[in-house]
Amino acid sequence: MRKHLKPRTFKKLKGKVDLSSNTAGIKSPNPFWLASAPPANSGEQVMRAFDHGWGGAVWKTLGEDPAVVNVTSRYGAIDIGGMKMAGFNNVELITDRPLDVNLKEIAEVKKKYPKHAVIVSLMVPCERKNWHDIVKKAEDTGCDGLELNFGCPHGMSERGMGAAVGQVPEYIQKVVEYVKEVAKTPVLTKLTPNIADVRFPARAAMAGKTDGVSLINTINSVMGIDLDTLKPKFAIGGKGAHGGYCGPAVKPIALNMVSQIANDPETKNLPISGIGGVSDWRDATEFLLLGSSSVQVCTAVMHYGFRIVEDMISGLENWMREHEFETLDDFIGKSAGDIVEWKHLNLHHKTVAKIDSSTCIECDLCFIACNDTAHQCIVRPSDYGKTGKGWKIPTVIEEDCVGCNLCSLVCPVEECITMEDVETGHAPLTWEQYTAAGMTGYKEVYKRFHD
Amino acid sequence: MSLQACFSRTPFMSDKNNKTIDDFPLLKEMTPPMRREEARVEADRCLNCYDSPCTIACPTHINIPKFIKQIGSKDNLGSAITIFDANAMGHSCARVCPVEALCEGSCVYLGWHEKPIEIGRLQRFATDALMEKGIQPFEAGEPNGKTVGIVGGGPAGLSAAAYLRRLGFAVTVFEKKPMPGGLNTYGMAEYKMDQRVALDEVALVLDLGVDIRYETVLGDDLKFEDLEKKFDAIFLGVGLGATAPLAIPGEGLKGVYEALHFIEYIKNHEFDAIPAGETTVCIGAGNTAIDVVTQAKRIGTPKVVMSYRRGRADMSAYDYEYELAAGDEITFEWQTMPIAILGDDKVTGIRLQRTELKDGKVLPIEGSEFEIPCDRIVKAIGQTKQVDLLSKTAGITLDKKGRIVVDATTLQTSNPMVFAGGDAVNGGAEIVNAAAHGKRAALGIFNTLFPGNPPGPEHSDWIQTIEGVRTVRPPNHHHAKTLETANV
Structure with a gap:
């Protein structure tokens, strides 16, 4: 009879790795942030996201009162093969809740989660006073940073805001300058991909003394036509409007733009918060390797809920252990230089x-x-x-x-x-x-x- | 190769001595491991349900969509950690769990008449990867100054040991067999799980710093009072006792085996001790009986008969277990009961009598006796409870069926310092049930010895798998509405 357990030994899991992240002075326990979007619409959602493990959140964009009015029927998606929501699009506007309600909730969240990054996304008309007012109000909440929404491609752009600003480098520089005149916290400028060369708006933001950039915002898109009704897929009273395209399908576009900014001699030291199709830790790690200090996530959360950050943390930690990286700085930008002309x-x-x-x-x-x-x-x-x-x-x-x-x-x-x-x-x-x-x-x- | 082709081509009947497992290809693990692309395709097929029915169905409440998505994103180590965090026996459960009745049986795909996600094989994909790399993902907790004695090194005891070590207890396991693992090591059909797999998994638990004493029997080598004096708490994972006797003439003849003894020869690869012979008759029709008849066939016994007092519809074995036996060409003698074992000193046959059901009772039919010549009889009619050992030796309260009475939340017995789990508590269930008990009892012991001082946040993941409810849950924004106005 076999009597003894053949001794089998196990290696210890290598030591704890440090995921703490710093993007343009905005610190968070890990590089995973909720993007400025429906998942970051209210204090209750953001706090629950933090409980699940998200390191930061960029609040859904604040504007001036009266708050915008949204349409019903807002999102569309394309499924590719067995994959649902491979690409996603929306015509939702910035927050439709009153400014003071949002400001109060932001302050509460920040008080309750002092170590998490709470960034306030802003969008107001291109006047110095409007920007000065909103920046002061936002910073009174105790937030960790600001994100200037120059990306939103639908609705707001028709009103001279969002992508309408982001597509004109001079406007970008001017508004960033307004903001920097009063801002005490780090300022991220969010860039639209609906331009010919993302380096120009990035350089303009830098000229305006932005502390960092975040990209990409969503891409102009029409999700399709319903072949039974001949109407646009997701129609509002029979009509559709172009919306902002995002989700797993846009990641390569975003990675290119991130690497362009990371490699541009003028902007190569500009901190980047990467956005665009991040669905799991592998996507996030690619953004980091190309020079992002943090990543922002929306579509994958809208698909599966806040819980997905648990896998992101586990996957990134285990990958760092395997590669013997102890901190994010050990590998941020490590692959950017390998993207060449x-x-x-x-x-x-x-x-x-x-x-x-x-x-x-x-x-x-x-x-x-x-x-x-x-x-x-x-x-x-x-x-x-x-x-x-x-x-x-x-x-x-x-x-x-x-x-x-x-x-x-x-x-x-x-x-x-x-x-x-x-x-x-x-x-x-x-x-x-x-x-x-x-x-x-x-x-x-x-x-x-x-x- | 078809099963039949294997039977006819394998040199079962050779006189060769010192047979090894290689002489019995049909005893080798039947379910193949998943290749990487199979795992990827299958992982991507998972819908990642919230409050997923598979997680609810699993007694250890492994976060199944999470470990599957971790395989999908190639975080195999993270996947294995998710599994072992909730189930210290996750490596063996991946092979021997009745997944058709648990996780896979609850998959939402079944509602579309689609094949459910192959959760068992995906789980094996992840745990095999960890075992191959030989990584210990957990560490023993800071010593908390308390000691726990565990009686029984089976799935319940080892599961308790794993979590108790992580909570910082000093743990000693007393095991009556020469090897650890209990039924995982000695009682699972070899074609479902190789003994090596069970021992690897035990090694992962022992690696956390568990002191284990082999061939130590409670009541004989070990006095219960001494345990009470030596330890701050005791966990009883003693399982069940001997197979129930048939109480018919001839039971002492050579060639009459208890089911678990017969299986143990196979698990230990002592094939020369159990030559194939000509005919084996197994009495009983539970899952263990299936393990007996299929393995008897797979060691080359030409004719294997299963005798059961009731009919096919009443057998306690799972449907797929029955199908396995049917596929192995077992002869079923439904509605028969043994009345005598024939032979002088060695079994030469068995006398059975046909039965009928009247008002749910099994009654013998007069004059229906018949004999089957055979050279081996295996008794698989269930194991007895260890009533004497538990009530007299340990002095704890048992229910009418001889099961240990426990508190449902903590698994504390009538003796406040004694906790219990596994077959001795549930009367005989699956490995996964025993593993769940061990985990629950570990927390029960902690909370009893450190009242009002719950374990640290590093334990929150596995603790939330005890009840299987996420601690961070979406709110009900409609709490102000009634069920009716919320259209529920």
Whole structure:
């Protein structure tokens, strides 16, 4: 009879990591904030979010009384495959509650949660007095910072506020200057993505002496047409208006804009609060790696509730332990420098697809994608008339492969198709160097047989 | 390979001695682990329900949508922590839990006649990952100066030990067997869970600094009074006693086994001690009886018979357990009862009598006796309660069925310093029920020994899984409205 438990030992979980975050002087116990949106509409919601673990909240934007009037029917979404709300859109305006009610609740929340970040989002007409008044009122609550809403793309922009300001760098600079004349707390300027180059509004905000920027706000969008009624999807009395698009689908757009600001020589030291499609800790960590000091979340919370922050904290902590990062500063911005202009990419870098036939399930999606739409370098035994076992298993013709990644992207099996670097033996050569050398020095790394 | 093909191709009948598990492929874990992409697809399929029915159905109230979403976001360690935080036996439960009757059986997908989320296999995906990495996610609490003696190193006792250590108690476990784990180690069908899995999980608990004494039996090696003197509190996780006797002639013959003894040979891989033989007859039709007949078949016994006094509809085994036995080609003798075991010194057969049901009572039919030649009989008609041990030795109150009477919230017995859980309290249930008891009793012991001084905030996550209710809950803004005006 087996008698003894074979001794099995366990490694200790590495020490506690520190998630505390500082964005332009706004401190919070972790980098996860509620974005200025419906989840941060009232004191009761914000306090409950803090109880769940959120580190901060940007209050739903305050304006001047009388408060705005909202329409009913406000949100729309697109589902992609089995994924609900892959993209989300809304035509809701700023807070529709009286200013003094919001101010009173903000003060209560701040008193009860002194260590959490409470940021007040503001939007008033572009006059010095209006901004001075609202800034003073907001700061009287004891809040930790201000966010200037120059992003809201619907409704408010028609009234000369929100994105109407954010799309004109001169206006941005002027309003930020008004605010900084009186503000005692850090000021974040929230940028709209509905512009050609986000670096210009970011530079303008910096010129106005903003303490940081937050981005992206939502993107102009129409969610679709109902094919039964021929009316817009989510119609208000049969009519729709363009709304602000957000959710998981917008993340890559946001990551690009964050990296642009993080890498721009003029704004590279400007603190960033990242926004746009953050649904889990992985998304959040990507924003941090590209230079955000905190992230703001809305759509994922509107989908699942405040509880999702528990997974975000756990995931980020465990990832930091694995990478032996102790604080956020150990990795914030670490990947930003690797986003470069195209002309700095190495033309002599070669990567080719490798297909692991042992895990291949023979769906042949890689085969048809490569042959119909990419570079025609995947073949199967059946293409040579072979039948029998394995007739559909694809193989890459490595010398033809341009390393485009498409096959690995369509493959449903994890790590069945991997992209592997191939040593070409050629010294690195960028487009910049190539053109500077009079278009000489390029050695072919793949076969261009469609010439 | 089909089951039948396996039966015919496996060299069951060889005379080879020193058989190992490799000679019995059908005894190896039947349910395959999930590959990464399977886990990803399945995790993404989960709707992430709030107040999810699966979490409510789980006796340990693991936050199931949370651990599944953590797998989805590739935080496998976080996922395993969510599981083990609520259930110290989460590694074995992932394999042996009757998920069809609990979490998976309550999945909202069933309402659409869709396949429920494979919660058991996802759970295994996460706990296997932690075991493979060999990470201890928890730490023992600061010593609180109090000691707890645990009698029984099975799922209830070990679960209690894990949480008591985290709360800072010094813990000593007294186990009567030479290995820890109780029925997890000795009593689960091998094709559901390898003994190694159970022992790995025990090791994770013992790693928290639990003192365990093997081959120590309460009443024989261990006096209850000594325990009372030595410890500030006692937890009884003693399980059930011997299999109930059939009380028919021939019960002492060679070849008559108690169900758990028979299974133990398989768990210990002592295959030479239980040659396949020709025919095994199992008396009883509960889940343990299913484990007996399926494993008898899987060690190569050509004919395996299950005899039960009542019919198929009355058997206590879960439906999918029955289907497992049916798939293993077990011969069912419904509505039969044993009246004699035949043989001189060794079993050569069994005499059964047919029964009928009258007003819910099982009555033998005169003149319906028949015999089945067999060389092994296994008794699986339920285990007895340890009435003498508990009432005389420990002096605690039992109910009419011999179960320990406890306070539902704290699991305190009639003796204020004694707490109890597991089969000895519920009369025999699942591993997950025992694990839930151990967790509940740990808090009960803490709150009894430190009244008015609740455990620190680092314990709030697992404590809220005892009742399974989130501490941060959405408000009812409509509290001013009546049920009617709120359209409830």
